[in-house]
Amino acid sequence: MSGLQRDPSDYKTHLLKASGALRQAIRTAEHSGMTSGLAPGLVQGNVVILPADWAGDFLTYCQNNPVSCPLIAVSDVGNPALSGLGRDIDIRHDLPEYNVFRHGELVETTTDIGALWQDDMVAFVLGCSFSFEDALQQAGLSVRNIDMGVNVSMYRSNIPTVPGGRFHGDMVVSMRPFRAADAIRAVQVTTRLPKAHGAPVHLGDPSLIGIADLATPDFGDAIELRDGELPVFWACGVTPQVAVRNAKPPICITHVPGKMLITDLLNAELSIL
Amino acid sequence: MSGLQRDPSDYKTHLLKASGALRQAIRTAEHSGMTSGLAPGLVQGNVVILPADWAGDFLTYCQNNPVSCPLIAVSDVGNPALSGLGRDIDIRHDLPEYNVFRHGELVETTTDIGALWQDDMVAFVLGCSFSFEDALQQAGLSVRNIDMGVNVSMYRSNIPTVPGGRFHGDMVVSMRPFRAADAIRAVQVTTRLPKAHGAPVHLGDPSLIGIADLATPDFGDAIELRDGELPVFWACGVTPQVAVRNAKPPICITHVPGKMLITDLLNAELSIL
Numbered sequence: 234m235s236g237l238q239r240d241p242s243d244y245k246t247h248l249l250k251a252s253g254a255l256r257q258a259i260r261t262a263e264h265s266g267m268t269s270g271l272a273p274g275l276v277q278g279n280v281v282i283l284p285a286d287w288a289g290d291f292l293t294y295c296q297n298n299p300v301s302c303p304l305i306a307v308s309d310v311g312n313p314a315l316s317g318l319g320r321d322i323d324i325r326h327d328l329p330e331y332n333v334f335r336h337g338e339l340v341e342t343t344t345d346i347g348a349l350w351q352d353d354m355v356a357f358v359l360g361c362s363f364s365f366e367d368a369l370q371q372a373g374l375s376v377r378n379i380d381m382g383v384n385v386s387m388y389r390s391n392i393p394t395v396p397g398g399r400f401h402g403d404m405v406v407s408m409r410p411f412r413a414a415d416a417i418r419a420v421q422v423t424t425r426l427p428k429a430h431g432a433p434v435h436l437g438d439p440s441l442i443g444i445a446d447l448a449t450p451d452f453g454d455a456i457e458l459r460d461g462e463l464p465v466f467w468a469c470g471v472t473p474q475v476a477v478r479n480a481k482p483p484i485c486i487t488h489v490p491g492k493m494l495i496t497d498l499l500n501a502e503l504s505i506l
Numbered sequence: 507m508s509g510l511q512r513d514p515s516d517y518k519t520h521l522l523k524a525s526g527a528l529r530q531a532i533r534t535a536e537h538s539g540m541t542s543g544l545a546p547g548l549v550q551g552n553v554v555i556l557p558a559d560w561a562g563d564f565l566t567y568c569q570n571n572p573v574s575c576p577l578i579a580v581s582d583v584g585n586p587a588l589s590g591l592g593r594d595i596d597i598r599h600d601l602p603e604y605n606v607f608r609h610g611e612l613v614e615t616t617t618d619i620g621a622l623w624q625d626d627m628v629a630f631v632l633g634c635s636f637s638f639e640d641a642l643q644q645a646g647l648s649v650r651n652i653d654m655g656v657n658v659s660m661y662r663s664n665i666p667t668v669p670g671g672r673f674h675g676d677m678v679v680s681m682r683p684f685r686a687a688d689a690i691r692a693v694q695v696t697t698r699l700p701k702a703h704g705a706p707v708h709l710g711d712p713s714l715i716g717i718a719d720l721a722t723p724d725f726g727d728a729i730e731l732r733d734g735e736l737p738v739f740w741a742c743g744v745t746p747q748v749a750v751r752n753a754k755p756p757i758c759i760t761h762v763p764g765k766m767l768i769t770d771l772l773n774a775e776l777s778i779l
Contacts, residue, residue, distance in 0.1 A: 412714075418705075419707060420690050420694065420705075421693065421697055430691075434693060435687060436689070436710075436736075437686050437736050438686075441685075441734050443774050461714050463710050506779060
C-alpha cells in the first residue's frame with residue numbers, strides 16, 4: 234500500500250495477501266512463534282476445540298462470559314474449515330502452536346493437530362486483544378509488548394467468571410502499561426471492539442484483582458512498568474483454558490497463549506461506533 | 507414523573523417545571539447554595555462574563571481548550587438573556603452566587619449582579635461536569651459528592667492550557683473517586699458528553715498532575731477516598747477563573763465554583779453516541 238489515499242478494496246486485498254502468506258508460513262510450521270503485531274488490521278482469534286458432547290456447555294460458558302469469551306465463529310461438527318473467517322482456513326494446521334489438554338491436564342504442545350483431529354470435534358474461535366492492539370496503535374498509542382517484540386503479559390486474576398455447564402474458573406487478563414491519559418484513551422478505543430474483549434476490566438493496583446506480582450506473569454512475557462504508568466488489564470481469551478482445566482473434558486485443543494489464528498476479517502469489521 | 511413508561515415530551519415538561527421553580531428560587535436568593543445533584547437531567551453551566559473588548563480573546567481561549575472550556579452559549583453584547591439555554595434566563599440574577607474579579611483579583615461574592623451589569627458585557631456559558639454526574643448516576647454508578655451532599659473537590663493541576671489572547675494558565679480539575687471497574691465505566695459514560703468536559707483527563711496518582719494533597723482541594727469540599735478506589739479527574743469549568751486571574755481584565759464576573767446556571771437543555775441533548 235503506498236500513497237496517502239486508499240482504495241478500500243485495495244486495502245483489504247493487500248491485507249489478505251499478507252495474511253494468506255502468513256497463514257501459509259504457519260501451516261508449514263515455518264512460523265511457530267507469537268502473532269502479536271503480525272497481520273495488523275486483521276482479526277486474530279483464540280481457539281478452543283472440543284468434542285461435540287462438550288460443545289453445548291462451552292457455548293453456554295461463552296454466552297455467560299462475553300467479555301472474556303467473545304465468540305466470533307463455531308465450526309460444523311467434524312469440519313476443520315471456518316469459511317466465515319477465511320476461505321482456506323484449516324484449523325488443524327493454521328495455528329503456530331497448539332496446547333493439547335487431556336482430562337484437564339496440559340499433556341502436549343504441537344505445531345499441527347492433523348493426527349489428533351476427530352470426526353466429532355467442534356472448533357470455537359474467540360476474538361483476541363491483538364485486534365485492539367492494532368486499533369490502539371492506529372490511535373497513536375504505544376503498545377509496549379509490540380514495541381519490545383515480546384508476548385503480552387497474562388495473569389490469572391481472582392475475578393470469577395459465570396459458570397456454563399461444566400466450565401468454570403477465574404478470568405485470565407492481559408496487561409499493558411499506559412500513562413493515565415493514554416489509559417483513558419485506551420478505554421475509549423477498545424470500547425469500540427466488544428468482540429475483541431472491549432474495554433479494560435481493571436486498571437491500577439493489581440492486588441485488587443488477585444495479582445501478587447506483575448513481574449511474573451502466568452502466561453506470556455514480563456513487561457516493564459515505567460514511572461507514571463498504570464497497568465491496564467483486559468479480559469483475555471486464555472480464560473477458557475483455565476475453565477478447560479476445571480471441566481476436564483477427555484480432550485481439548487487450544488492455541489498456545491499469544492499464538493493465535495490469523496483470520497481474513499478486518500478489525501474494522503468487528504468494531505462498533 | 508410516575509410509572510415506568512415515559513412520554514418523552516412529558517419527561518421534558520416535567521423537568522422544565524422543576525428547573526423553572528429552581529431558577530426562581532435562585533433568582534430570589536432563596537437558594538444560594540451549590541447546584542450539584544439539583545435539576546437532574548438538565549444541563550448546568552459554568553459562567554464567565556466579560557466586557558466586549560475581552561470577548562474575542564476569551565472565545566479564542568475556549569476554542570483552544572475545548573475540554574476544560576466547552577462553550578455552549580454566548581450572549582449578545584449587553585443582553586443578559588440567553589434564550590438558547592432557557593426562555594426566561596437573566597444571567598444577572600440566575601446564579602446562586604457570583605465571583606466578581608477586578609484586574610484579576612477576586613474582590614466580592616454576591617447573589618445578584620444587577621448593579622454591576624454593563625451595556626458592553628458578554629456572558630459565556632460552558633458545559634459543566636454536573637451534567638455527566640447525572641449520566642453516571644443513570645448508568646448505576648455512585649457519585650460520592652452527591653451521596654455526601656457536598657460540593658465536588660476541585661484542584662489546580664499543573665496541566666497547561668493553550669493560551670488564547672491574554673488568557674492563559676493551568677487546568678482546574680474536579681475529582682470523583684471510583685473503584686477501577688467503575689472508573690472504566692465512567693470513562694465510557696462521560697465520553698458521550700464532550701460538551702460537559704467529556705472523558706477524564708487523569709486517573710490514579712494525583713502528584714502526576716501536580717496535586718500534592720487530595721484532602722485539601724483548592725475549591726469545593728474534600729471527598730473521602732476509600733480503599734480500592736482511584737481518584738478520577740475531569741477538566742473543570744473553573745479553569746477560566748484561573749485564566750481570568752492571569753489575564754487581569756478590569757472586570758470579570760463568574761459563578762462561584764459548584765453554584766452553576768441551571769438551563770432548560772436536557773443533558774441528553776448535549777450527548778453523542
